[in-house]
Each structure stands twice: as structure tokens, then as C-alpha cells.
Amino acid sequence: MSEQTYRPDQAWRESLEFGAGFARSAEALGRISEMDVDVGATPKTEIMRLEKVTLSRYTPLEGVEVRTGPVLIVYGLVGRYTMADLQEDRSLVRNLLGRGVDLYLVEWGNPTRADQFLGMEDYTDWFLGDCVDRICAEAGVDQVTLLGICEGGTFSTIYAARHPEKVKNLILTITPIDFHADADDPDVTHGILNVWARSLGAQDIDRLIDAFGNLPGEILGSVFESLTPVRNLTKYNLDLHDIASDDERLMNFLRMEKWLADRPSHPGTAARQWLIDLYKENRLVKGTFELGGEAVDLGRLTMPVLNVFALRDHIIPPPCAKALGPLVGTDDYTELALPGGHVGVYVSSKSQGIVGDTVFDWLVERQ
Amino acid sequence: MAEGFKTGNPFFDAWSDAFAKGAESMAAGTGAAAPWAEAMREAESNWALCQRQAEDWMSAVGRQMAPGAETGGSDGIAEETLRRMLDPGQFLSAGTDEVNQSIQRLVEGPGFTDLGTLERQVVKATGEWLALRQASAAFKAITAAAWSRAFATFSQATRDEPGILSEGPRAVLDRWLKVANDELIRTQRSDAFLRAQRNLLTAGVDYRLKERALVELWCETHSIPTRSEVDEIHRAVHDLKAQVRELKSRLAAEARPPHQDGAPSRKRA
Numbered sequence: 001m002s003e004q005t006y007r008p009d010q011a012w013r014e015s016l017e018f019g020a021g022f023a024r025s026a027e028a029l030g031r032i033s034e035m036d037v038d039v040g041a042t043p044k045t046e047i048m049r050l051e052k053v054t055l056s057r058y059t060p061l062e063g064v065e066v067r068t069g070p071v072l073i074v075y076g077l078v079g080r081y082t083m084a085d086l087q088e089d090r091s092l093v094r095n096l097l098g099r100g101v102d103l104y105l106v107e108w109g110n111p112t113r114a115d116q117f118l119g120m121e122d123y124t125d126w127f128l129g130d131c132v133d134r135i136c137a138e139a140g141v142d143q144v145t146l147l148g149i150c151e152g153g154t155f156s157t158i159y160a161a162r163h164p165e166k167v168k169n170l171i172l173t174i175t176p177i178d179f180h181a182d183a184d185d186p187d188v189t190h191g192i193l194n195v196w197a198r199s200l201g202a203q204d205i206d207r208l209i210d211a212f213g214n215l216p217g218e219i220l221g222s223v224f225e226s227l228t229p230v231r232n233l234t235k236y237n238l239d240l241h242d243i244a245s246d247d248e249r250l251m252n253f254l255r256m257e258k259w260l261a262d263r264p265s266h267p268g269t270a271a272r273q274w275l276i277d278l279y280k281e282n283r284l285v286k287g288t289f290e291l292g293g294e295a296v297d298l299g300r301l302t303m304p305v306l307n308v309f310a311l312r313d314h315i316i317p318p319p320c321a322k323a324l325g326p327l328v329g330t331d332d333y334t335e336l337a338l339p340g341g342h343v344g345v346y347v348s349s350k351s352q353g354i355v356g357d358t359v360f361d362w363l364v365e366r367q
Numbered sequence: 368m369a370e371g372f373k374t375g376n377p378f379f380d381a382w383s384d385a386f387a388k389g390a391e392s393m394a395a396g397t398g399a400a401a402p403w404a405e406a407m408r409e410a411e412s413n414w415a416l417c418q419r420q421a422e423d424w425m426s427a428v429g430r431q432m433a434p435g436a437e438t439g440g441s442d443g444i445a446e447e448t449l450r451r452m453l454d455p456g457q458f459l460s461a462g463t464d465e466v467n468q469s470i471q472r473l474v475e476g477p478g479f480t481d482l483g484t485l486e487r488q489v490v491k492a493t494g495e496w497l498a499l500r501q502a503s504a505a506f507k508a509i510t511a512a513a514w515s516r517a518f519a520t521f522s523q524a525t526r527d528e529p530g531i532l533s534e535g536p537r538a539v540l541d542r543w544l545k546v547a548n549d550e551l552i553r554t555q556r557s558d559a560f561l562r563a564q565r566n567l568l569t570a571g572v573d574y575r576l577k578e579r580a581l582v583e584l585w586c587e588t589h590s591i592p593t594r595s596e597v598d599e600i601h602r603a604v605h606d607l608k609a610q611v612r613e614l615k616s617r618l619a620a621e622a623r624p625p626h627q628d629g630a631p632s633r634k635r636a
Contacts, residue, residue: 116598117605126612189552203568211575213598226555230548322551356373 011144025244032041039122040082042093044105046297048134055131057138058097067100068363069168070139072131076151077123077266078220079259080298083346084149088114090347093197095356101363106131111267113213119269121291124159132159132166145166145363150174150316150342151274154284156258158291158325161300170301171359173308174316174342177268177298178285179278185317193315196223205275215271217263224260227314256347285323304332304366308345308355315342334362350355495574502570506563509554517550 044056060066073093075081085093096103106128111118114209132144145168148156153175160167180193180198197205209215225232231239234255243249266274273289289296305328309321318337325333336358340348345355521543525531533540554560583593 081454088446113598114601114604117602188556195556195561196564199565200568201565204565204572207572207576208568210570211579226551228548229551229555230544234544 007098021241021244025240028244028247028250029240032251032254035171037251037258039087039255039258040080040085041088042085042097047138048131050127050130052111052115053127053131054107054109055134056105056107057097058093058103058105060100060102061094061097061201062343064098064100066102068102068358068360068367069141069143069145070102070104070135071096071147071363072104072106072135074106074146074148074152074156075108076149076153076155077111077264077270078151080103080105080262080264081149081152082259082262083343086259086347087252090349090352092250092346092352094357095352099356099360101360103263104131104135104144110264111214112265116209116213116268118267119291120155120158120194120273123270124155124162125292127164128155128159129163132163136166137222141168145169145171147171148173148175150176151269154278157287157298157301158284158296160303160339161296161298162291162294162302164302166297167303168303169306169363171306171308171362172207172321172324173355174310174313174321174345175324176278176316176320177327178282178320179280180282181319181323182206182317187312187317190314190317191320192227193223194279194317194320195273200275200280202276202280204271205280209268209271212265212268214265214268216273219267221260221263224315229327252347256343285327297328298327301328302330304362305330306334306359306362308337308338308358310338310342310345312340312344313342332366493574493577495570495577497573499567499570502563502567506567509557509560509563513550513554513560514547516554517547520550521546 043059045059046054046056048055053255071082073081075084084273085091093103095300108123108127110262132146135144136142143166146156146160148171153172154177156170157172157175157177160170179194181225182194185191208219235253239253240250243253277283277289281288284296284298287297301324305324307321307324309316309318311318313321322335325335336355338345338351338354340351345351439521524542525539526544531539583595586593
């Protein structure tokens with residue numbers, strides 16, 4: 001052991017600082033109610049409801065002229081769209097509204113066991129299809145731009161490949177297409193969900209869903225938590241202690257925690273397709289993923305495509321997203337690689353401007 | 368007696384042996400409960416050793432970092448946090464055991480005081496329950512081995528760079544967390560971890576399905592609708608909705624003028 005150089009007075013000082021920090025944490029948390037931790041707060045109006053699914057139109061910002069056709073944000077069933085509208089100054093939604101994008105949102109609601117037989121065909125052809133039709137009627141157009149996020153990007157891709165005539169442009173963000181391409185990622189810490197899904201047999205997944213009807217949100221949440229194992233130990237003590245005296249950082253932290261904790265169950269049939277057909281068997285890039293008896297052909301993506309991915313994405317490794325490029329049926333294919341991680345695309349202040357500007361400029365050129 | 372992979376680290380080796388025995392028992396089926404029980408006792412004992420090792424280290428290093436602590440006068444909270452973070456049990460809540468806990472929570476559900484009590488007790492005497500306990504123990508064994516490896520790395524680092532200790536408890540804590548995080552991430556991607564996690568998942572699901580079968584038997588006896596029957600209704604409703612949707616779509620297509628159909632090809636240069 002080394003000789004002691006850490007003096008008692010230092011220990012005292014640190015002790016007092018820690019004590020004061022924890023007192024600040026307790027005081028700060030005591031004056032914040034759940035209502036104060038508002039995520040997804042940008043005003044919108046519901047225009048259609050299908051079962052538990054709702055379609056809303058965001059209220060254009062005052063004084064901002066709408067400069068694009070309708071754009072529909074499509075999130076996945078894993079988690080919640082609020083990541084794209086976490087808070088006023090970290091919101092892709094507000095960024096796009098501020099630039100004059102006519103923005104719509106589909107929310108999948110809270111699936112229960114009654115929804116266990118909903119499959120990807122239901123989510124794409126039925127729900128998404130009806131949303132697109134309704135937007136077309138509302139906006140007086142015959143095509144809509146889709147902006148897919150994560151699993152919602154895969155849904156958007158599938159819908160666009162099956163109904164290219166209805167999709168004006170396809171914008172994908174952090175979207176998995178080749179579910180085995182994580183093997184090509186030089187960072188071995190990327191792709192834990194890919195590794196986890198492949199470690200299970202198809203029968204294991206089937207029985208899991210048989211037992212619970214759906215894929216419980218808790219299971220997926222726990223897989224995501226294992227991405228940053230030690231952070232789970234420290235976030236409610238050390239991390240909270242470190243940020244408690246900064247109201248802005250504390251609210252950012254709480255909003256992010258609220259988003260992380262909001263993990264709805266994934267409807268069973270769609271979860272089998274997601275985990276077995278796509279994550280395990282990688283059928284989408286092989287051209288063998290079938291919906292309604294037809295293989296989804298990515299070559300039918302004839303509309304302009306903008307593919308945004310994050311270079312340090314642990315959940316969707318960049319090669320899984322980039323794999324789309326050679327498979328589309330259009331020459332108008334653009335990639336935007338961002339420096340951060342999965343969530344950083346939406347909440348990092350640096351990425352916000354880049355994503356907002358790139359998406360807007362790209363869209364305006366294709367109106 | 369089965370022996371696991373030998374590293375020279377007594378803690379890791381003991382855990383490894385326990386896990387190897389567990390894996391053998393699992394392969395042999397539920398008839399091999401006896402060696403498992405021995406392995407689990409051994410696992411508990413080794414877990415306690417890991418904890419003692421962490422406590423001893425903390426006690427020795429704590430005196431160096433803050434000698435006043437011996438008199439109870441200046442024990443910093445950072446030091447206390449470090450002590451807690453060094454607890455091997457924390458590894459179980461550091462992401463690694465999330466799946467384990469989720470499965471246990473989902474499997475056990477609310478503890479009804481009356482309905483199906485007998486059945487719940489019966490099911491806990493079955494091979495599925497035993498398998499779940501065994502899978503959970505094997506999973507923890509992998510986690511303990513990870514802690515042991517992380518601790519060995521961390522101890523070596525403090526020997527190689529004794530200056531770390533002079534930077535105070537927070538610096539030591541940050542170093543430990545970094546080592547622990549790296550080790551956990553490596554472990555989570557290892558075949559042994561993934562296999563143990565898969566065994567735990569399947570054991571949890573098997574138990575849940577067994578329990579449901581028994582509860583449904585009780586429900587049927589008392590003319591109460593079962594989960595399986597309700598699921599069948601959900602399926603029927605889903606299929607009916609799909610048929611209505613299909614019908615509406617066909618009627619709408621027939622009502623549309625022919626020129627509105629077709630998918631234009633729009634390949635852009």
C-alpha cells in the first residue's frame with residue numbers, strides 16, 4: 001500500500017461537500033413534482049384515433065410559415081416518441097416546427113394483452129396506412145413524408161417499400177435494417193440487443209411471448225439498462241449529487257429518466273417478428289421478410305431517402321443502419337452520420353442543430 | 368466433481384467450479400438436485416468470501432485515505448459510497464442482474480393471499496421452480512466471477528499506481544467504477560453470461576407456464592374463464608377486425624374510379 005497523503009482535513013472537506021450535495025439533491029427533488037417533469041410537451045391536436053393509436057398534428061409555431069408538405073413522425077413500439085420532444089431546447093419536433101415543417105405524429109398508445117395479436121402488418125398497413133390516408137385528406141396531398149425513429153424507422157421502411165406511391169420522401173433516424181451488421185462494427189461494446197436476441201433460440205422467444213402475451217417492457221428495459229451497467233448504480237446517488245445544484249441539469253436528468261422508465265409492452269405478434277424474423281434471422285435484408293404473404297422488397301424504395309445514424313450508437317450500431325444504402329431503388333439516397341450516441345441524435349444540443357438543418361434543407365429541396 | 372476453468376484466482380476458481388457443477392446438473396435434469404445444492408452452498412460461501420475481501424480491502428485502504436476514520440471522526444461520504452460500490456452485491460443491480468430481477472418480478476407477480484394459494488405452493492415444489500432457482504444461482508455465479516475479475520484488476524491497479532489512493536475516495540471510486548463497468552460490459556457479451564441468461568429466461572418462462580396451467584385447472588374446476596380462453600377471444604376479435612378492415616378496403620377500392628389506382632414508379636436521377 002502507498003503512504004498516506006490524503007489528509008484528514010481533505011476527508012472532512014469532501015465529507016462536508018458530499019453531505020451538502022445530498023442535502024441539495026433532497027431539497028431539489030422535494031420541490032419538483034411529476035407534473036414539472038414534462039416531456040413531449042409541444043402543443044399538438046389529435047385528429048384521428050384508431051383503437052389505442054392516435055394521430056396528431058403539431059401546432060405550427062406562431063409567426064413561422066409552413067414551408068414543407070406533411071411529415072409524419074413514426075416512433076417504434078420499443079419506448080416512446082417523447083425522446084424526440086424531451087424539452088423545449090432539446091426537441092427535434094420544435095426544431096423542425098421552427099423551420100416551417102408541417103409535422104404530424106402517430107402514437108401507439110399502451111398495448112395490453114388484448115393487443116397481443118397485432119403484428120407488423122397491422123402496424124404498417126393498417127395503422128400507418130390509415131394515418132397516411134388521413135393526413136393526405138387533411139393536407140390535400142397524395143403523398144406524405146415519413147420520418148421514422150429506431151423501430152419506427154423500420155416500420156416506415158416496410159410501409160414505404162409496400163406502398164411507395166404514398167410516400168413522398170423517407171427520412172430514417174437510427175434505424176436498424178441489417179440486424180447482423182453489428183458484427184462489422186469495430187466497437188465491440190455496440191449492439192447488445194443484437195447479441196442478446198441472437199443468444200436466444202426462436203423457441204425461447206416464442207415461449208416468452210406465449211407466457212406473457214406480449215414482450216414485457218421490463219425485459220427490453222433491462223436489456224437497455226445493461227448497456228451502461230455501472231451507471232445504474234451511480235445515477236441516483238453520485239450523478240444526482242453532482243447535478244443537484246444545477247436546476248437545468250437536474251431537470252434534464254429527470255426528463256431523461258422519465259423517458260427511460262416509460263417502456264410499454266411490445267405486442268406479441270409484432271415482437272416475434274421483430275426479434276425472430278428480423279433480429280435473429282435478418283430477413284429484411286435477405287428479402288425474405290413477408291407481410292400479408294408478400295416479401296418486403298427494399299428495391300421498391302424509389303422515393304428520396306435520408307438516412308441519419310449515430311457513430312457511437314450502442315443500440316443500433318452504425319453498420320446496421322448504413323446497410324440500407326445499396327438496397328434502395330433510388331439514386332437519391334443521402335446519409336448523415338452524427339458523432340454521438342443513440343439518444344444524442346435527439347437530445348444533444350450539438351446534434352440538434354445539425355439534424356434540424358439537414359432534415360429541413362433536404363426536405364425543402366424535395367418539395 | 369466438476370471443475371471449472373482455473374485462473375489461479377481462488378474466488379474465481381471456486382465460482383467457476385460451482386458453475387461447472389451447476390451446468391452439469393442442469394444437463395442431467397432435475398434428478399441431479401443434490402450436487403446442485405452443494406454447488407449453491409459453495410456459491411453462497413464464495414459470495415461471502417468476495418464480500419469479506421472487499422470489506423478487508425476497504426478497511427485497509429480506508430485507513431490510508433482518511434486516518435481520522437479510525438476514530439470515527441472524518442469518514443467521508445465518498446468513502447462510504449466507495450465502500451458500498453465495492454460490495455459484490457452491487458454487481459447484481461448494475462445492469463447485469465436486471466434481466467434476472469425482471470424475470471423474477473414478472474414470474475412471481477402479486478402474491479395473492481387466497482386465490483390459487485394451494486396451486487402456487489404446489490408449483491413451487493415442481494422441477495420448474497427448482498430449475499428457476501438453479502438458473503438464478505448460476506447467473507449470480509457468473510456475476511460473482513465478474514466481480515472477482517474486476518476486483519483483481521482494480522487491486523493490481525492500486526498496487527501499480529499507489530498514487531490513486533492519495534487522490535481521495537472519489538478518485539478511487541471513479542477508478543473502481545471504470546474497472547467495474549469495463550468488466551461488466553465484457554462479461555455481458557461472453558458466451559457463459561449469455562448462456563446463463565438464456566437458461567434463466569427459459570426457466571422463468573417454464574415456471575410461469577406451469578403455474579398458469581395449474582391455476583387454469585383450478586379455474587376450470589370453478590367455472591371461471593381461464594387466461595387461455597380470454598386469449599382465444601382476443602385472437603378471434605383480432606381476426607374479425609382484420610376481416611372487417613379487408614372488407615372495407617375492398618368496398619372502397621370498388622367504389623373508386625379506376626384511374627386512381629396504381630403505384631407510380633418514381634426513380635429519381
